Amino acid sequence: MRWRLAALGVALCLAGGIGRAESGDAEAGAVVFQKCSGCHQIGAGAEHRIGPHLNGIFGRVAASHGDFSYSKSFQRAGAGGLEWHAETLDVFLENPRAITSGTRMSFRGIKDAKDRRDLIAYMRRFSDNPADIPEADPTAAATSHDVDPAILALVGDPDYGEYLSGECTTCHQAEGGDDGIPSIVLWPEEDFVVAMHAYKSKTRNHPVMQMVAGRLGDEEIAALAAYFARLPD
């Protein structure tokens, strides 16, 4: 890990502190954040979802929320001293794998430097005074859905989920890696259930997932959500 952080340091020196020299447009960044909001919440009342909440990220050591399960890759980065500032966020957001090769974050990065600056400016709004976060609503897309509360209330049987998971792990890695097919481990159960029902109702677009979810019953989806929420142990 250390060599990678050292390399990152070199890259930052060469880049000459881009994030700070040119400040981004936070309003535009709010739009860019829509790419993130499926998994991350930010703003008043933000909580960990598929990814950790992003309030107060500036100056924080990577992987330092004690109540979130990070990938080993992220834990090593944090232990190696990675801190989040405009510069490190910029490098990370350009290509997350360059810093944390084993991250479960299913995101390829933002190639456009202005988009990254804008996004960082937006996130900074929720970090300047972490104790006094602006009264913005959490932005997670997962909160807008029409899944029947009775379905969300089902308590899944993780043992049944383990058996059913065989159909998932032909493509999705049980270890949580993401190489072109997203990680599905350690999601909040509700997010998992909402996503699967969106495929089942064909409001979320992917032919393989629509087919797989299409024949899963409510109990089965709940079982899978319960099982994958606990992986990897």
Add this chain to the structure above:
Amino acid sequence: MTLNRRNFIGVAAASALAAPHVLADGHGKPRVVVIGGGAGGATAARYIAKDSDGGVDVTLIEPSRTYFTCFFSNLYLGGFKEMGELGHTYGKLAAAGVNVVHDWAVGVDRDAKTVTLAGGGHLGYDKLILSPGIDFVEGAVPGWDLGAQNAMPHAYKAGSQTELLRAQIAAMPEGGTFAMIAPPNPFRCPPGPYERVSMVAHVLKQSNPTAKIIVADPKPKFSKMSLFQEGWANHYEGMIDWIGEDFGGGEVSVDPASMIVTIDGEETPVDVCNVIPAMKAGRIAEIAGVTDGNWAPVNAADMSSKADPDVYVLGDASQQGDMPKSGFSANSQAKVCANAVRGALTGSKVFPAKFSNTCWSLIAADDGVKVGATYEATEEKIAKVDGFISETGEDSATRKATYEESEGWYTGITADMMG
């Protein structure tokens, strides 16, 4: 409790007494022998060992120390992957508790419930899982036999054959001819020959753009046909000549010594000839006496042989119904089988069978397509429930995403097989 020698023995003795003997005929732990370490066999061995937590002895017999996946081997021919990326070893399976034996299984005695190894040993089993893949039907292509596989490679078992075919394509003279003799149904990987044609065309377009590709096919149509033909017209216009059944594509003979291919009475000299003969279940299935014709019929609910309830057949070798012969299918069937075998041996809960398959193919760089379906077990067969296929005319971003998805699947399935 500190574990010292004395109480360790005590613990071991107590758990031995408590161990279930559901089907272990008077010999301690129940034993499963798996023959063939590919997508079916490796997955079944891994799941039984993992899910039984050491409650079942699992032995995997596989002659190769490194398994080269047949899936993605066309991408090696196209230069998108290197052979090293397709090789997988069995160390993690061994670490997960599977007894990995690198030897050939040469005999099965279903009365005594033993498997004989080429090295001379015998292994007893309570349940036997056969996942031997395919062998070729002798005499299927007149003029060709295994002795001719260097002159005219099949390259349908990945490894040295695939490397040979790539070298032959690279050595083709300018404007030369590549011929493929495609197989009749059913065969391993239905889109495989046509993805291969695409990959050969991709290489030749760059290195040898006046070269020609001829495909002699005994079938009137093939998997993802409209997608491939659209792609061939878009990327490789005028390069590929597909001769189907209607035009005598099934009337073929070859002469490996003179490199002549005769299609419907017309002799054509070729520079490379990829002969993919008709296929049958891997030989050990026939030796075990569980085949009927070329394949081994199985019960859809648990993949058990119709000839013997203690023998299971997975993947390409099985005759199960609607699923295509693919690595994805074998992996899917293996998990159903593993659940049933573990249940029979340890009394663990057996869940109803569910199967699925998706096959991705690459037509050109970043031009990926896919076809897939879900299946259920009926009394009669594994029956298709629902399916989908990529559409012609999709935008390039969709096709690129489909290719990237296939790379994710490759990582996923190899981890699911090998740990």
